Amino acid sequence: MNTLLLVTDQPFWRRENGSQQRSWALLQFLKSQGFHATCFYMVPLTDSDILATRELGLQIVAFDPNGSWFAKRVQGIANMFGRRRRKAKRPASQAAGVSKSPPGTLQTYRWPAAPAQFQKLVARLHPDLVLCNYVIWGNLLEAFPSGQRPFLAVVDTQDVLHQRQQSFSRYGADHWIEITRDEEAQALGLFDLILAAQADEAKTLRAMVPEVDVVQVGHDHDRHARPDAIDPPRPLPDAPVRIGMIGSGNAANRDGLRWFIDEVWNNGLSAQNVELVVAGSLSDEMDGPTDSGSPQVRCLGVVQPLDAFYDQVDVVINPIRFGSGIKIKTIEAFRFGKPLVVHPHSTQGLSEAAKEAVLVADTAAEFSAACQRLVDSAAMRREMSQRMLQFDRTELSAKSVYSDLVAWLRQHDLCVASGRPA
Secondary structure: OEEEEEEEOOOHHHOOOHHHHHHHHHHHHHHHOOEEEEEEEOOOOOHHHHHHHHHOOOOEEEOOOOOOOOOOOOOOHHHHHOOOOOOOOOOOOOOOOOOOOOOEOHHHHOOOOHHHHHHHHHHHHOOOEEEEEOHHHHHHHHHOOOOOOOOEEEEEOOOOHHHHHHHHHHOOOOOOEOOOHHHHHHHHOOOOEEEEOOHHHHHHHHHHOOOOEEEEOOOOOOOOOOOOOOOOOOOOOOOOEEEEEEOOOOHHHHHHHHHHHHHOHHHOHHHOOEEEEEEOHHHHHOOOOOOOOOOOEEEEEOOOOOHHHHOOOOEEEEOOOOOOOOOHHHHHHHHHOOOEEEOHHHHOOOOHHHHHOOEEOOOHHHHHHHHHHHHHOHHHHHHHHHHHHHHHHHOOOHHHHHHHHHHHHHHOOOOOOOOOOO
């Protein structure tokens, strides 16, 4: 059995946003391939997280900023180091660019006590593979002299961060880190393998760091959330058509929902027998149900499992207009067979065939017309649903998503299990 050491500050076991879901899925796949995993967790665990990780059987070693080696919780670390922590509730109508704290830099994540603790953990576990969630933790690799690391180092980029920052800036939105192309390339150069979330980003990363291997790893969602043979409860014939959006409360999601409400929902769609369902921490960013003033809007908050959202909607929207990486909520719509209306930006990482299975709409008028077509035709919704489920079983299968990663692991004499992950 191979040993994996995951370095992250993301509570991926919660699976509350796309980043967490991606990290969870990747970890489950590697475990299914024979890796025994331990997580070096870089921020404090909450009481609920301690309980959850124990119930899930996760091996967690907590970073101790005081330098001692006991895996204890240290109050206030989240505020001290602060990054992508959940913000205070505020209305979705508030400008996306408003922020109460400045973004970090790569230097923010150079913590004095961390390299020594990382060295001790490596000496104790003898990992074959160290997987860093985001490039920000690459500085830990400097604890080992060049060419003398006793493990292979992999980074799951999730995003090309300098491009994501530029995308956010074009829309006047804050980004959690300020980073240049050169800074990102230098940090990526410390790794043996770079995981890219989609094909365009893989091409960019290869150009940035030509000396490091790059493979594309998309997103393989939890296929055991609900067997395909079990249908969700069906609404009554005269029930409203339910249009849903799920997401975290980040600036890109807030902007997308605000744009949809202002430009589509409030311009005729809300006057019909239609209901808008919003889930995830995105719904916490709204003032009441929404500040659209419509009684036909339901906010579910954070839902777990995802079935609790997708079973309550007939159509899914993804109006996200900026950002980077692969759009997890787009992939989820395929998994659950939900007809999807999507902004062109949120089709990044999909093949042309996949794009043909959904309704891509750029302008507010196009988005409104696409939603209207699905509201008016139950037959069209059923046909799109079947097409998306079939596509999910082929192009978005685990075998397709992880094939390049498996080939790289075998090339480097890391044994992997044969067959589909359990």
